[in-house]
Amino acid sequence: MLLNRPMIGVLAVTIAAVTIPASLTTAAEDGFKPIFDGKTLDGWDGDPRFWRVEDGAIVGQTTKDNPTGHNTFLVWRGEPTAPGDFELKVEFKLDNHNSGIQYRSFEIDAEKWRMGGYQADIAGEKYMGIVYGEGWRGIMVQRGQRVHFTADGKKKGEQIGDPAKLIEAVDMDGWNEYHIIAQGPKMVQKINGQTVAELIDEHPKARREGLIAFQLHAGPPMTVHFRNIRLKTDE
Numbered sequence: 351m352l353l354n355r356p357m358i359g360v361l362a363v364t365i366a367a368v369t370i371p372a373s374l375t376t377a378a379e380d381g382f383k384p385i386f387d388g389k390t391l392d393g394w395d396g397d398p399r400f401w402r403v404e405d406g407a408i409v410g411q412t413t414k415d416n417p418t419g420h421n422t423f424l425v426w427r428g429e430p431t432a433p434g435d436f437e438l439k440v441e442f443k444l445d446n447h448n449s450g451i452q453y454r455s456f457e458i459d460a461e462k463w464r465m466g467g468y469q470a471d472i473a474g475e476k477y478m479g480i481v482y483g484e485g486w487r488g489i490m491v492q493r494g495q496r497v498h499f500t501a502d503g504k505k506k507g508e509q510i511g512d513p514a515k516l517i518e519a520v521d522m523d524g525w526n527e528y529h530i531i532a533q534g535p536k537m538v539q540k541i542n543g544q545t546v547a548e549l550i551d552e553h554p555k556a557r558r559e560g561l562i563a564f565q566l567h568a569g570p571p572m573t574v575h576f577r578n579i580r581l582k583t584d585e
Contacts, residue, residue, distance in 0.1 A: 479546030
């Protein structure tokens with residue numbers, strides 16, 4: 351259900367050929383549908399002080415004169431509103447500080463656009479690509495790891511990649527593509543085609559469906575861009 355306040359939201363765009371193969375944006379992506387029209391924020395819900403559409407991309411921005419006192423999110427309210435099993439592809443560019451993509455997430459405070467849940471982190475070299483339990487469980491999977499949270503609450507991890515090598519595939523100053531795959535208890539995060547983190551979550555707190563959202567982090571002024579947002583579900 352949409353909240354009783356102005357919506358701000360949706361997108362589709364051209365791709366940066368330097369980092370993402372052009373074929374990724376074609377109709378050959380079977381089953382993927384755009385959830386952003388590239389022009390408006392139709393279907394998206396967030397604090398209008400921080401979110402806008404510019405040059406075919408969603409832009410989230412805080413400034414010294416317009417800060418956010420807490421992490422704030424732009425939430426997808428279109429259909430499907432809270433997908434369970436899905437694939438999501440999003441191009442992103444971070445100018446500075448810290449952002450992320452929430453999935454299978456929940457609202458902590460809808461009136462203040464505060465979220466909790468799984469987050470594919472977008473940040474500096476230390477945190478880029480990790481799985482973070484925003485407002486919920488903290489760091490869950492470091493870059494280059496596969497982690498299994500068992501039904502009895504235990505955590506088992508293994509290395510599946512070199513964090514330093516994986517970060518080399520990320521353009522820290524330009525456009526990149528996140529590909530998030532959620533199927534049952536397994537979640538995979540890829541950046542530019544490289545698997546950066548895998549999570550198998552059978553913990554009692556595990557989530558099987560929820561909201562998709564983009565993060566603006568409290569703290570220093572920051573700008574983050576999102577475009578060419580495509581979602582694939584069984585629905």
